[in-house]
Amino acid sequence: MTDPQVWLITGASRGLGRACAEAALEAGHRVVGTARNVEPLEELARKYPDRLLPLPMDVADRRCVFDGVERAAAAFGRLDVVVNNAGGMLYGMVEEATEEQIRAHLDVNFFGAVWVSQATLPHLRAQGGGRLLQVTSMGSGGGMATVGFYGAGKAALDSVGEALAMEVERFGVKVTNVQMGGYNTGLFATGTTATEPLPQYQALRTEMEEMWGDTAGPEPETAAPVILRLAALPDPPRRLIVGGQSFDHVLEMDRAREELYRSWEHLSRLAPG
Structure with a gap:
């Protein structure tokens, strides 16, 4: 086992963020779990009262992020692993999406991750190292109908993550784009905003829904051990696909x-x- 670390995980109330929080706590680490609503973390906080700090944070609010990161660093004295996981889904065709929907989506999925990166890097740099894991997607290398804006946000984060890895490596900070496959994170349920459908796209929409199918994918708990192992590597890769089928x-x-x-x-x- 590695020495106990302090993890900051955004979007920790459900899905992959929750799975990573539980796995890190079970491994003996301390965790700051952030979410807009931290109520789902209360039971876990009672189980680990001295090692889990639920912290309300809206990553779309830059000032809220910076204030929250300062509280997180002060609570446990340092930050070692940052998991930039908070995100949502904008589901629909490009023409259908409103300006408000597009901006709100990218405020969370892209800008929110940038704010977390900017807020945590001074702490990681000052202490001489750390890990910054940018949760992107296996599909961030190209667009696909109905999820174009989701892919766009993840592709932008992929690009910034690679640039960031070059910029901060000399400070001992390692950045990895974690390209997640299709896991049952609840993204298409509680985390989805849908556009108002245009009838002209109904045939394509039906084709895409048939392609997606009804399979929710593996549980995120099966991916969490890979994230922990990645965070412990002395020389981690700058990008990692998570999931064997996704790799293929x-x-x-x-x-x-x-x-x-x-x-x-x-x-x-x-x-x-």
């Missing part, structure tokens, strides 16, 4: 993209740049 799907998508590029290479090379 990502490789398939990468191969298909390369084939597409190759098929139009002759046109690409007509330009000198």
